[in-house]
Amino acid sequence: MTLETTLRRTIKGDVLFDAASRGRYSTDASIYQVEPVGVVLPRDETDLALVIDVARDAKAAILPRGAGTSQCxxxxxxALVVDVSKYMREVVGFDKNRAEVTVQPGVVLDQLNAxxxxxxLWYPVDVSTSAQCTLGGMAGNNSCGSRSIRYGNMVHNVASIDAILASGERARFGxxxxxxxPAAVRAIADRVAALVFAERDEIERMxxxxxxxVGGYNLDIFFPQSERPYTLDNSVNLAHLLVGSEGTLAVTERLTLKLAPLPKHKTLGVVNFSSFYKAMESAQHIVKLKPTAVELVDRTxxxxxxxxxxxxxxxxxALIGQPEAILLVEFAGEEREAQLRDLQRLVELMGDLGLPKSVVEMPEPGPQSALWEVRKAGLNIMMSMKGDGKPVSFIEDCAVPLEHLADYTQRLTDVFTKHGTKGTWYAHASVGTLHVRPILDMRNEGAAKMRAIAEEASAMVREYKGAFSGEHGDGLVRSEWVAWQFGPRLTKAMGEVKDLFDPTGMLNPGKIVRPTKMDDRSLFRFKPGYKNVxxxxxxxxxxxxxxxxxMTEALTAPGSGGDTTGGFAKAAEMCNNNGHCRKFDAGTMCPSFRVTRDEKHLTRGRANTLRLALSGQLEGALTSDxxxxxxxxxxxxxxxxRDCPTGVDMARMKIEVRSARRMAKGLSWRDRLIGNLPEIAPWARRVPWLFNLAWFFQSYVGFAKQRRLPQWRSDTFLATTDVDQADATVVIFADTFSNNFEPHVLHAARRVLQAAGHRVAIAWPNIGSPALCCGRTYLATGQVEKAKAEAQRLLQALLPFVAKGVPIVGLEPSCLFTLRDEFxxxxxxxxxxxxxxxxxLFEEFLAREKRAGRLQLALKPLAQKAAFLHGHCHQKAFGAMSAVQEALSLVPELSVNLIESSCCGMAGSFGYEAEHYETSIAxxxxxxxxxxRKAPANALIVADGTSCRHQIADGSDRQAIHVAEVLARALK
Structure with a gap:
């Protein structure tokens, strides 16, 4: 039997050996791409052990993986990738008195801290990827985080690890x-101890x-350094040998973690510097104040x-003038007054250093939290650069003693200039680890420059007695530098440790010991000969x-989309695999992944699939299944x-994919019905009863029988509205959905606008032409040419108003934002x-009028005193939610409660389609x-999207209404 067949017969979890799945798991957040032999997602710990047994019998290598956000x-x-992030994410033990928690390796850090x-309590190794990184991955990399100066690294905060050895034997390391x-652990411990005691002097020296x-194995755990105040006692903890081993020694089954009291109070001082060098020079003095964090953000x-x-x-x-750099200095503890005193000590220190009035004080949690989010987004903001040149991670976490930090950064900047590039500096000034990524084109000369820069940087790190790998681990990019860092004797010792744990070399081979070269281009994502179809x-x-x-960050003029993939392929390549889309909170991204937890249904997974297809690595390219x-x-x-820091717009990419597939395979009957809705509308208006009999055949064409389809109307908005375009101050765009299915929403909006003193016009087509439409249904079904024709008709009708400066107001978010985006x-x-x-949008227009002092709208209190607001996805994506809240706040005595929700799940036709019904409900x-359901019975449920209102109606006994209807009800 093949490995795939055996796994399918043996485990309960997912087994993925198809080309697309292997392609999606061939990358992480690094520059590399290596196709695995297959992927498994074990459902539980029993599955995990069985996978190791099957792989060992098949002589297949094993590669444990969490969120796949590793940068090296x-x-x-x-190897056989073992993804624990989908199923193995349970908190399995908690001892509050001991301040310890036991988790499976797939638990996400933010999930645990919530x-x-x-x-x-909290787990204080607070890395910037806390919303997606798993605890197993953090242990594998020996992660650190912004506050390591106070709490230490991962290795200082792991009490024990339950692991499965390559032999299949379970063992607890603590x-x-x-x-x-246990006998198995004792045998390993004795041999490792003998080995490292024989090399004690070399360990002390190197x-x-x-x-x-965090480079290499932690052979120094037998000799605790005085610089580590984080160990509770001086006993040897063998779990620390596994921390940072990147899955090369054992497979983690559970981790027991040391917790810290959640600080009750924090203060933040933002120190502004007129020179980058001065900021780096000051860090060594600031840390003497014992802050919890000192983080850098540079001018770029x-x-x-x-x-x-x-x-x-x-x-x-946070800024004073035009600083070249700022340092975020945080103090935290139990007493607010103590933190405020610490903040004043910082102000005094900067005065003593010749920088008076350089500190912006932030004692309140709101501004602090917002600024920390900007700092956490540093990497992803930097990676949003368009073009072939990208910031590349390979020397970004070299660590040097603080007294040398200023000189090191200056000299490395000179190295970048020498090689025709530049880098951006940010992150952990407190511990001498600054993240810098030189901008390189890895399709062309980037590999050679990477090698040259790494060699010059390493010479400086050695001169300053620093660490070449200071935070993000070794992986493929830095494992070859383990021998450089630790010398031949310790490199040999690490090889012996690897062989002791893993005699056949099945666990994540090629990492830390016996590595490949960092610039082996056969391992790169953009391999030699890489080109797009x-x-x-x-x-x-x-x-x-x-x-x-x-050097200048200037961009040439955009090239033509032309006769090749051009910018489309590069748009897909904007995904840097950092996994920001693997979020499980109530944010907008990514709703399908939040339901399935499958890499395939993740923005990153989709972007990788497109990149593989567009570069000829998937048979059938864009039209493939x-x-x-x-x-x-x-x-x-x-x-x-909105949420992807590098700007991956999968909604637009889906239109492109649907277009390619339609041209290759045509349209189904259901897609014809959905896409051609604007063409059907004039006929449906004449005999709505006939078209409303669609429920007789909705299952036949693929609509879910559980759904109630929207009802066509003869009394559409346009059919019941007079035409008076003279001297208009605002024009309403009556979209296809509102006009034909919910004309009362448009009528309500018109009444409100008129009550506010506006002369309201309606966007009308030419005489004898169908009603105007944004073309969204055509775009959704890949009929781009038809959408373009509809768009041109709509533009022709709206441009005369635009020429006069008359604002265009829309009621349906998906349609209005088509004008602002897809057009x-x-x-x-x-x-x-x-x-x-x-x-x-209607509410954006009202909010704008209010801010300008022009809104005169007399409203009365409603019987309902509370409104619960669900935002349409496009309102959230385009930052319009504050306008909805502002519009609702116009109603006297009405409290507005924002529902923290992701996509409602209806999403146009998606929720009506039989094969998507269950996912839509989920x-x-x-x-x-x-x-x-929890909202009070007498509260208003407000949702501006027609799809959202239909989903709420189908899934509850509540009827949601548009914000225009709320305001219309409140008119005096």
Whole structure:
């Protein structure tokens, strides 16, 4: 039997050996791509043990993997990938008195800390990827985090590890006395002890004396350094040998972690510096104040944050003038007054250092939290650079003693300049580990430059007695530097430790010991000969088809989308695999992954699938079934457009994929019905009763029988509204959905606008032409040319209003935002931009009028005193939720409660389709439906999306209404 067949017969979990799955797991957040032999997702600990047994019998290598966010290539390799993140994510033990918790390796850090918060505890190794990284992966990499100066690294905060050895034997590694150890652990401990005691002098000589040192194996655990105040006692903890071993010694089954009291109070001081060098020089003095964190943000990062509308007000609040760098200095503890005194000590220190009035004080938690989010987004903001040149991780976490930090950063900057590039500095100034990524084009000369820069950087690290690997581990990019760092004797000793644990070399081979070269291009994502297939996109992707200058960050003019994939392929390649989309909170991204937890249904998984298809690595390219399967559960929520730090817009990419597949395979009857809705509408209006009999055949064409289809109306908005365009101050765009199915929403909006003193016009087509439409249904079914024709009709009707400066107001978010988004990708010239700039949601328009002091709207209190608001995905993606809340707040005595929800799950036709019904309901049940059911019976449920209102109606006994209806009810 094959390995795949045996696994399918043996375990309960998922077994994935298809080309697309192996392709998706061939990358992590590094520059590498190595296709695994297969992927398994064990359902429980029994499955995990069975996988190891099967692999050992088949002589297959094993590669444990969590979120796949490793930046050095730890989680890619020619092996059987064991992904524990889907199922093995339980908290299995908790001892509050001992302040310890036991977790499975797939538990996410933020998930754990949310679980611990009611107990007043937290796990303090707070890495920037806390929303997606797993505890197993953190232990494998010996993760550190922003506050390691106070709490230490992962190795200082692991009490024990339950692991499965390569032999299949289970063993607990902890701080037990030798006589209390299980036989298997005792045998390993004795041999490792003999080995390291024989090399004690070499360990003392070669191991860097810095906190941030995560390279190689922790052979120094037998000789605790005085620089480590984090160990509770001096007993040897063999779990610390596994921490940082990157899955090369054993497979983690459970981890017992040491917890810390959750600080009751924090203060933050933001120190502004006129020179980068001065900031680096000051760090060694600031740490003497014993802060919990000292984090750097340099000038480039400041400007990138300023360019982001979400980050701009946050970062500007922290600045004094035009600093070249800022340091975020945090103090935390039990007493607020003590933290405030610490903040004043910082102010005094900076005065003593010749920098008076350089500190922005932030004693309140709100501004602190917002600024920390900007800092945590540092890597992803930096990776949003378009073009072939990208910031590359390979020397970014070299650690040097603080007294040398300023000189090291200056000299390394000179090295970058010498090689025709530059880097951006940020992160852990407190411990001498600054993240810097030189901008390199890894398709061309990048590999050679990477080697040259690494060699010069390593010489400086050795000169300053630092660590080449200070935080993110070894993996494929730094394992070859283990021998450089520790010398031949200790390299040989590490090889012997590896052989002791893993005699056949089946556990994550090629990492830490016996490695490949960092610049082996056969391992790169962009291998020699990498090129994209010939494909002419339906949409305009030229904005991504750019070249960047790493010295100036200037971009050339966009290239043509032309006759190749051009910018479309580069748009897909913007995904850096950092996994920010693997979020499980109530944010917008990614609703399908939150339901299935499958890599295939993740924004990252979809982007990788497209990249593989567009580069000829998947048979059938864009029209393949593998691509269709990856895009199948994408609900086009645009959550990724807003939340993905590198700007991956999967909703737009889905239109491109649907277009390619339609041209290759045609349309189904159901897609014809959905896509051609604007063409059906005039006929349905005449005989709505006939078209409303659709429930007789809805199952036949693939609609879920559990659904109630929208009802056609003869009294559409346009059919019952007079035409008076004279001297209009606002024009309503009556979209297809609102006009034909819910005309009362449009009528309500018109009444409110008129009550506010506006002369309201309606966007009408030419005489004899069908009603105007944004073309969204055509886009959803890949009929881009039809969508473009509809868009041109709509532009023709709206441009006369735009020319007069008359705002365009829409009621349905998905339709209105089509004007602001997809219209700009249809190649419609500057007319599309003019309309986009002048188009507003109903609530955005009212909020704008209010802020300008022009809104005169007399409203009375309603019988209902509370409103529970669910935001349409596009409202969230385009930052319009504050406008909805502002509009509702116009109603006297009405409290507005925002429902923290992701996509409702209906998403246009998605929730009506039979094969998607269960997924649609599961999305709604994540947070929306429970919140609706808990809302008081006399409260309003407000949802501006027609799909959202239908989902709420189908899934509860409540009827949601549009914000326009709320305001219309409140008119005096």
């Amino acid at each position: 290539g730890q989680t890619v390799g020619e 679980w611990l918060k009611p107990h007043g 701080s037990a006395r030798p006589e209390d150890m 191991y860097p004396k810095v906190l941030r040192r 990062m400041i400007e990138l944050a300023r360019a982001n509308p979400a980050f701009r007000p946050v970062i500007e609040r 010939n494909y002419k996109p339906a949409l305009d992707w030229s904005a991504w088809n750019v070249q960047n200058d790493p 593998a691509v269709a399967a990856a895009m199948d559960l994408c609900v086009s929520c645009k959550g990724c457009k 700009l990708a249809l190649g419609l010239s500057k007319d599309a931009q003019a309309v986009s700039d002048n188009a507003f 999305m709604a049940e994540l947070s929306l439906m429970p919140a609706v």
